[in-house]
Amino acid sequence: MTDKARTVVFHETGGPEILRLEDRTLGEPGAGEIRIRQKACGLNFIDTYQRSGLYPMDLPHALGMEAAGVVEAVGPGVDHLKPGDRAAYAATPPGAYAEARVMPAAQVCPLPEGIGFDTGAAMMLKGLTVEYLFHRTTPISKGDTVLFHAAAGGVGLIACQWARSEGITLIGTAGTDEKCQLALDHGATHCINYRTEDFAARVRELTDGRGVDVVMDSVGKDTFEGSLDCLKPLGMMISFGNASGPVPPVNLGLLAQKGSLKVTRPTLFTHIADHDTCQSMAMTLFDKVKTGAVEIRIDQRFPLEQVAEAHRTLEARKTTGCTILTL
Incomplete structure (x- = not known):
């Protein structure tokens, strides 16, 4: 498959103005990978740390750490997901600000029915963070x-x-x-x-x-x-x-x-590096949401092309609850 997907990329570190929307070619997933067509992407402070250079990355690089969507294809060795599955993740490497992507499958989690894509995109990184803060630290x-x-x-x-x-x-x-x-x-x-x-x-x-x-x-x-x-x-x-x-x-x-x-x-990505641990943490989070113990509040929505404004709003402390990028 040689489809393309709009993807947010930065070629240098700096302020929100450096973020660019580019068409990137998708390929077939390799061993341990999936291709996911995304419905919404989550926005997090770690994204601003990477963009600013506080957390150094090789450049150019795509940005974003969480999203939700539908699995389009799976590579060899992936047995917890299949094409057509609803899925959500908080995962490395960055690249979630995109219409679709090929990525490692280990930290991608099946998204239960009854939890919408917007909610899935908004809650994975934040919710898994709360899980390890209260249960694993x-x-x-x-x-x-x-x-x-x-x-x-x-x-x-x-x-x-x-x-x-x-x-x-x-x-x-x-x-x-x-x-x-x-x-x-x-x-x-x-x-x-x-x-x-x-x-x-x-x-x-x-x-x-x-x-x-x-x-x-x-x-x-x-x-x-x-x-x-x-x-x-x-x-x-x-x-x-x-x-x-x-x-x-x-x-x-x-x-x-x-x-x-x-x-x-601590960091979330140390805690979820192990596949089984990540999936177990996600199940705890999903249970909190499905039972109503935790409601995921999305107070800001920005279209993908307004990602720079979304970053400005986040860094100005003008947000409450969760913020997502819509596709």
């Missing part, structure tokens, strides 16, 4: 307290609902009163407007001075030290993103001074 039990930054974002609103479904107290932060209310509406027990309150002081107040068991921080540089001040002794800091920039070097002695704290910097 450090033990979190019913009754524990978690501080979650950016609680009104795509990952955050899933995390608020996930915590509620498992009896976990979630204290969120957000940048406006409206975003705080959105987090509360989705299951956060408390939400702090970090622009009008000292979030670390407020967390201490809400926990009667004890601090939280776990901090989940995707903001990075601007919140890292304050997040450490929110932890109880022996607490765990999970730094899983850099929305405000990378965290500067840390003196490990600071962790001892603040109560023998623990810090980890």
Whole structure:
């Protein structure tokens, strides 16, 4: 097959203006690969990190890490998918901003009936991230307290609902009163407007001075030290993103001074590298969505040709919930 597909590509690092829509030739899938005709693509902060050069990549390169669509063809060795299957994924290598693509099959998951393509495209990277944060990073039990930054974002609103479904107290932060209310509406027990309150002081107040068991921080540089001040002794800091920039070097002695704290910097793609683990994580996510414990909120939709504007909106913190590119 020599069909072509419109694909978002960047030839140099920089701002959203460098993104280009190009026709790329599709071929037949090789061993361990599929060809998927996509219905919608998800937008994530990691895409902006790659575009800007914070996460270096060989150039030119396609962009995007999650999408949903219909499998058109499978290569040798692929037995969990077949042509005609509905599917969704969060996966490497980047290239999801496209009408269709040939890609490795291991992290592509059968999409259950009853979950739409838009929802599938919006939830895979964010939902699988929440799954590993709550189930695979450090033990979190019913009754524990978690501080979650950016609680009104795509990952955050899933995390608020996930915590509620498992009896976990979630204290969120957000940048406006409206975003705080959105987090509360989705299951956060408390939400702090970090622009009008000292979030670390407020967390201490809400926990009667004890601090939280776990901090989940995707903001990075601007919140890292304050997040450490929110932890109880022996607490765990999970730094899983850099929305405000990378965290500067840390003196490990600071962790001892603040109560023998623990810090980890996980990534989703380490967790889903194993095929069976990825499929198991996806089933947990699908179950949360199918039972109604988690609703995937899509608040922004942009056509593929407006991808640069979508990036500008995301980086300006003007989004809530999930954002998708439509095809």
